[in-house]
Structures are given as structure tokens and as C-alpha cells.
Amino acid sequence: VTLHVEAERLSAWISGELPERDVVVVRMHVESCAACAKAEVELRAQILATRGLDRPEPPPTLWPAIEGALDNAERLPWSWPSSLAGALAGAAIVVAVVWGIARGGHPTENVPAQAQVPQAQARPLTEDPLLLEAESELQRAAESYEQAVNRLRRILEREQTHWDPETRARVGDRLARLDEAVVHSRAVARRDPSDSSGADMLFSAYRRQIDFLAEAVHRGSPALGEGLR
Amino acid sequence: MSVKESDNTMYAAADGDAGIGPLTLTRDERVREEAALVDAVRRGAPGSREALYHRYKRRVFALVSRIAGPSEAEEVAQEAFIRIFKGLPRFRGESAVGTWIYRLAVNAALSHRSRRPPPTGPLDEITEGGSTLGSALPASSWGPGDRDAVLRGRLERGLARLPSGYRTVIILHDIEGLEHEEIAAVLRCHVGTSKSQLHKARARLRALLAADGITAADLRGGGPGS
Numbered sequence: 001v002t003l004h005v006e007a008e009r010l011s012a013w014i015s016g017e018l019p020e021r022d023v024v025v026v027r028m029h030v031e032s033c034a035a036c037a038k039a040e041v042e043l044r045a046q047i048l049a050t051r052g053l054d055r056p057e058p059p060p061t062l063w064p065a066i067e068g069a070l071d072n073a074e075r076l077p078w079s080w081p082s083s084l085a086g087a088l089a090g091a092a093i094v095v096a097v098v099w100g101i102a103r104g105g106h107p108t109e110n111v112p113a114q115a116q117v118p119q120a121q122a123r124p125l126t127e128d129p130l131l132l133e134a135e136s137e138l139q140r141a142a143e144s145y146e147q148a149v150n151r152l153r154r155i156l157e158r159e160q161t162h163w164d165p166e167t168r169a170r171v172g173d174r175l176a177r178l179d180e181a182v183v184h185s186r187a188v189a190r191r192d193p194s195d196s197s198g199a200d201m202l203f204s205a206y207r208r209q210i211d212f213l214a215e216a217v218h219r220g221s222p223a224l225g226e227g228l229r
Numbered sequence: 230m231s232v233k234e235s236d237n238t239m240y241a242a243a244d245g246d247a248g249i250g251p252l253t254l255t256r257d258e259r260v261r262e263e264a265a266l267v268d269a270v271r272r273g274a275p276g277s278r279e280a281l282y283h284r285y286k287r288r289v290f291a292l293v294s295r296i297a298g299p300s301e302a303e304e305v306a307q308e309a310f311i312r313i314f315k316g317l318p319r320f321r322g323e324s325a326v327g328t329w330i331y332r333l334a335v336n337a338a339l340s341h342r343s344r345r346p347p348p349t350g351p352l353d354e355i356t357e358g359g360s361t362l363g364s365a366l367p368a369s370s371w372g373p374g375d376r377d378a379v380l381r382g383r384l385e386r387g388l389a390r391l392p393s394g395y396r397t398v399i400i401l402h403d404i405e406g407l408e409h410e411e412i413a414a415v416l417r418c419h420v421g422t423s424k425s426q427l428h429k430a431r432a433r434l435r436a437l438l439a440a441d442g443i444t445a446a447d448l449r450g451g452g453p454g455s
Binding site: 006007008009010011012015017038039041042043044045046047048049050051053054055056057058059061062063065066067069070073154158 | 278279282283286287288289290291294299302303306307310311314315344345380381384385388399403404406424425427428429431432434435436438439444445446448449
């Protein structure tokens with residue numbers, strides 16, 4: 001029966017990490033055994049090829065995301081997970097701009113929503129480039145909110161592993177109701193895109209979701225449990 | 230030379246993340262340079278955070294990409310860098326900055342992976358880049374232009390199939406070029422553990438590549454039959 005050198009020992013031998021007495025044994029065996037000599041060649045080639053693997057370049061968005069998250073974390077009086085803060089800030093800015101576009105003025109102008117409706121209805125949506133742009137911005141804002149919500153949900157899932165089942169269930173029920181509100185307001189917003197009140201309702205639902213999730217993540221199980229009683 | 234002037238020189242040299250640092254510097258010079266950069270970040274010197282990021286971005290991104298998976302890399306790298314910048318004020322210099330950064334990056338990647346394990350199923354569907362190409366074509370059919378990308382893809386695929394512990398050690402040693410002492414500091418394990426894990430990892434990778442039809446000739450770039 002021929003006993004070959006195991007790949008682990010070959011690796012140690014190649015790296016010069018075998019005890020001196022074993023080095024001689026392994027070398028003699030490899031010199032006289034074609035199978036082990038082949039295994040050694042393959043292992044050396046593998047190590048060289050692995051060393052030659054490149055380091056991929058990170059995407060150019062990575063640093064701005066890190067910087068934004070750090071800046072936001074430093075601005076917030078209490079500490080949300082930093083990556084989330086960037087997403088929320090982004091969503092808030094987009095929403096503010098979108099409201100301004102959708103209402104035909106600056107976001108700071110306090111124009112009643114009703115006053116915009118006849119104007120929007122008078123011009124079909126598909127022919128109004130401003131409204132088309134607004135609709136596209138609204139879509140992007142909704143996506144930003146959804147990303148923030150999804151991130152918070154993932155964080156919450158991690159946090160919840162330490163919670164008692166009763167609180168988890170209550171939080172789950174509350175989230176389910178908030179989800180329903182989002183689904184409902186999304187349907188309203190889609191029914192008449194020219195009416196900005198649908199979008200208002202949708203973003204309000206998103207904000208309630210985010211507020212609740214952020215509160216849950218930030219305050220944790222005991223405080224939240226009391227708040228839900 | 231004032232501290233600020235020193236910082237400016239350093240930031241310019243730091244950009245690019247090539248290897249451990251500028252090749253013209255000795256190890257001691259690199260250590261001093263990195264310590265100065267860390268000090269600048271702690272003091273809030275303008276541009277210092279970004280300089281530190283550029284110095285380590287590729288190392289951190291590559292590391293987390295290979296441990297947590299390419300599709301998770303951006304999120305994990307972001308998390309790792311946030312941990313790094315938030316942790317810097319508490320960094321006491323008990324290890325080299327690079328070792329400490331590797332530790333935070335590895336921890337971020339491993340904890341991410343434990344929270345969100347990679348999808349199961351045929352590996353071709355869950356790996357990225359050249360992997361699918363590599364698995365779709367038998368080695369005998371590779372054209373000269375395909376060979377490097379295919380091999381890289383298959384190697385990456387093999388690495389991705391290793392258990393996390395093996396994969397982490399082989400990445401740190403064979404790809405990132407860390408010594409066992411540094412790996413032991415990163416993973417907070419014994420040097421002997423790092424060595425034994427590395428050899429087991431290489432052996433497992435060899436078996437995986439062999440099962441994938443990759444020969445020494447392929448790995449050397451000569452292709453089948455050469």
C-alpha cells in the first residue's frame with residue numbers, strides 16, 4: 001500500500017512550515033512518487049494563481065455613502081445605524097423637492113393642495129412634461145423610502161432576536177397595519193397621479209413606517225413594549 | 230515640516246491603495262505615516278478621512294466582497310468603514326492600523342454573512358463575474374481571450390465554496406499577503422491555528438478545483454494539454 005502525502009502536509013511543506021524531520025520525509029516521497037509530485041505542482045500553481053487574483057475597485061458611490069452616513073450620524077442627537085441615516089436624508093431631500101415640483105412652486109410655499117388640482121386636471125398628465133417629471137421624481141422618492149424601510153426592517157430583524165415573543169408579535173401586528181396603510185395609499189396615489197394628495201398620503205404612510213421602525217430599532221424591546229400597550 | 234504639511238504629502242501618497250503602501254517607504258516609515266494619518270483623522274483634519282478611505286478602500290472592498298459575496302460587498306464595505314471611522318477615536322495602537330482595519334472588515338463581513346447566509350442552489354446562479362462563463366465552458370473550449378477571466382472566475386467560485394473560516398484565512402494569507410502573525414491578530418486566534426486553517430483551506434480548494442476540471446496547466450495559464 002502506498003501512502004501519499006496529504007494535501008495539507010504538501011501545503012505546509014511548500015510554505016516551509018513543516019518540522020525539519022518531516023521535510024526530509026516529504027521531499028523524498030515526492031521525489032519518488034509521481035502522484036504526489038503532480039499534486040505538489042498543482043498545489044503550487046493554485047497558490048500562485050490565488051495570489052494573482054485582483055482586488056476589485058469599489059464603486060464610486062461608496063465613499064459618498066460612507067461620508068453621508070457619518071455626517072448624518074454626527075448630526076443626529078441619538079445614533080441610528082449610520083448607513084440608514086444617509087438613506088433617510090436622501091429620501092427627505094427628494095421628497096421635499098418633489099413636493100415643490102408637484103405643487104408647481106417651491107417646497108416652502110404654503111399653497112393649498114386643492115388649488116393645484118384644477119390646473120393639473122386641465123392638462124392631461126401624459127402631455128405635461130412638468131407632471132411627468134414630477135411623477136418620475138415621486139417614483140424615485142418612493143423607492144428611497146422603501147430602501148430605508150427595508151434597511152430598518154433588516155436591522156429590526158436582528159434586534160428582535162433578543163426580544164420576548166409577545167413584544168415581537170405586537171410589533172409584527174403594528175407593522176402589518178402600517179404596511180396596509182402604505183399599500184392602500186399607494187393605490188390611491190396611482191389612481192390619480194395628477195392629484196398630489198395621494199402622494200402626500202403615501203409619503204405620510206412611509207414616514208409613519210419609518211418613525212415606528214426607527215423607534216423600535218433605537219429604543220429596543222422594553223420601551224417599545226410599553227409604548228404599544 | 231509642520232504636521233499639516235506632512236499630512237498633505239501623506240494624503241497624496243496614500244491615494245490608490247496599492248499594496249501595503251508606497252513601495253519606496255520602509256516598513257517603519259509606513260507605520261509612522263499611517264499613525265500620522267490616524268492622528269489626522271482623530272483631529273478632524275480636512276480630507277484625512279477620505280485619505281484613509283482611499284488607502285484601504287480596495288483592500289477592504291476586496292476582502293468583504295470575497296467573504297460576504299460580491300452582491301453584498303458595497304453594503305458591508307460601507308458598514309466596515311463606518312465601524313472604522315467610529316472606532317478610530319478608541320484605537321489605542323496595540324496593533325498596526327492595517328491589522329485593526331482588517332479585523333473590523335473581517336468582522337463586518339462575517340457577521341453580515343451569519344445574519345444573511347448566501348443563497349443555496351447551483352453555484353453558477355449565485356456567483357458573479359466570470360464564474361458563470363467559467364462553469365458554462367469546458368476548459369478544452371476556452372479561447373485565449375477567455376482563459377484569464379474564466380480561471381479567475383473558477384478560482385473565485387472555488388473560494389466562495391469554502392467554509393467561512395477556511396476562506397477567510399486563505400484570502401488573508403494568499404490573496405492579501407498577510408503573515409500568520411498578522412492573521413492571528415486579525416482573527417484573534419493562535420498562529421498555529423492560522424497555519425493549520427490555511428493548509429486545510431488550500432487542500433479543500435485544490436479538491437474543489439480538481440472537481441471543476443482545473444489542472445495545474447490551466448492554473449499556470451498554459452491551458453489544457455500544455
